[in-house]
Amino acid sequence: xxxxxxxxxxxxxxxxxxxxxxxxxxxxxxxxxxxxxxxxxxxxxxxxxxxxxxxxxxxxxxxxxxxxxxxxxxxxxxxxxxxxxxxxxxxxxxxxxxxxxxxxxxxxxxxxxxxxxxxxxxxxxxxxxxxxxxxxxxxxxxxxxxxxxxxxxxxxxxxxxxxxxxxxxxxxxxxxxxxxxxxxxxxxxxxxxxxxxxxxxxxxxxxxxxxxxxxxxxxxxxxxxxxxxxxxxxxxxxxxxxxxxxxxxxxxxxxxxxxxxxxxxxxxxxxxxxxxxxxxxxxxxxxxxxxxxxxxxxxxxxxxxxxxxxxxxxxxxxxxx
Numbered sequence: 001x002x003x004x005x006x007x008x009x010x011x012x013x014x015x016x017x018x019x020x021x022x023x024x025x026x027x028x029x030x031x032x033x034x035x036x037x038x039x040x041x042x043x044x045x046x047x048x049x050x051x052x053x054x055x056x057x058x059x060x061x062x063x064x065x066x067x068x069x070x071x072x073x074x075x076x077x078x079x080x081x082x083x084x085x086x087x088x089x090x091x092x093x094x095x096x097x098x099x100x101x102x103x104x105x106x107x108x109x110x111x112x113x114x115x116x117x118x119x120x121x122x123x124x125x126x127x128x129x130x131x132x133x134x135x136x137x138x139x140x141x142x143x144x145x146x147x148x149x150x151x152x153x154x155x156x157x158x159x160x161x162x163x164x165x166x167x168x169x170x171x172x173x174x175x176x177x178x179x180x181x182x183x184x185x186x187x188x189x190x191x192x193x194x195x196x197x198x199x200x201x202x203x204x205x206x207x208x209x210x211x212x213x214x215x216x217x218x219x220x221x222x223x224x225x226x227x228x229x230x231x232x233x234x235x236x237x238x239x240x241x242x243x244x245x246x247x248x249x250x251x252x253x254x255x256x257x258x259x260x261x262x263x264x265x266x267x268x269x270x271x272x273x274x275x276x277x278x279x280x281x282x283x284x285x286x287x288x289x290x291x292x293x294x295x296x297x298x299x300x301x302x303x304x305x306x307x308x309x310x311x312x313x314x315x316x317x318x319x320x321x
Contacts, residue, residue: 005307010321011222018318019186021066029073033057043102051083052098056159063166065181072128076159078136088152095133116147161266169213176219190316191287198283203272207262211242230292238281
């Protein structure tokens with residue numbers, strides 16, 4: 001493949017300038033989340049029977065896969081299951097009340113229940129922290145029941161195990177695994193803006209890339225890694241079940257009738273793609289086919305102008321060399 005006009009280094013430079021959350025911003029956001037955690041821990045030291053048991057940074061910021069467009073961060077709060085209401089609205093109102101007690105300096109307007117989380121707003125920075133409750137009953141590895149952002153159902157999870165899952169792939173491909181995740185998430189974000197009915201959860205993208213990483217795909221060459229991702233989608237049509245053995249045997253996963261089966265690496269009973277329809281899948285496949293064709297075109301284009309135009313179909317009009 002020709003790299004005369006655009007090569008791995010050009011994609012890496014674009015990612016650093018246009019895709020990745022700047023390091024100073026990531027540090028600032030982590031520090032703000034840490035201040036929340038420190039305040040809660042101080043409150044817990046004085047109130048050991050308090051029903052909020054632990055706060056953990058989660059989501060893309062914790063995994064190191066956040067995009068430049070990030071404007072809020074995800075934090076999980078473990079709530080004693082014996083004390084908390086069982087219904088969604090009651091639980092969120094309960095969590096908001098407890099957060100206001102733990103953080104008395106926040107005004108009522110800074111702590112607001114949403115559909116599936118409670119948003120804590122920092123007035124100074126304008127940063128929003130989405131606090132998601134995890135019902136906790138003392139299980140090992142901080143396993144508890146997380147409220148799904150898809151439909152509000154409760155699913156068993158472990159934030160530490162999810163973070164370790166991501167770290168394992170990052171250790172297998174230092175720098176590059178996380179960067180390819182960010183590049184594909186950037187592509188998906190563009191597709192959501194451009195195409196009707198396009199939906200592709202970041203977690204599903206991460207799981208597909210984790211599988212490719214486990215299968216030995218070289219993530220250190222970004223054009224090749226991106227093409228491997230799009231080729232996988234087109235070839236399998238997302239009909240191949242994806243299961244990881246980090247935390248349970250593959251035999252733990254039951255037979256499923258779901259169209260797309262990407263199984264949570266922490267919970268064998270949770271198919272993270274269970275809500276995806278034929279229409280959703282068709283749009284993803286068509287988008288991946290177009291992206292793969294564009295990369296092929298870019299790698300064989302005779303001029304720099306044409307090469308850049310092909311890459312812009314994948315990475316957006318901001319891509320320049």
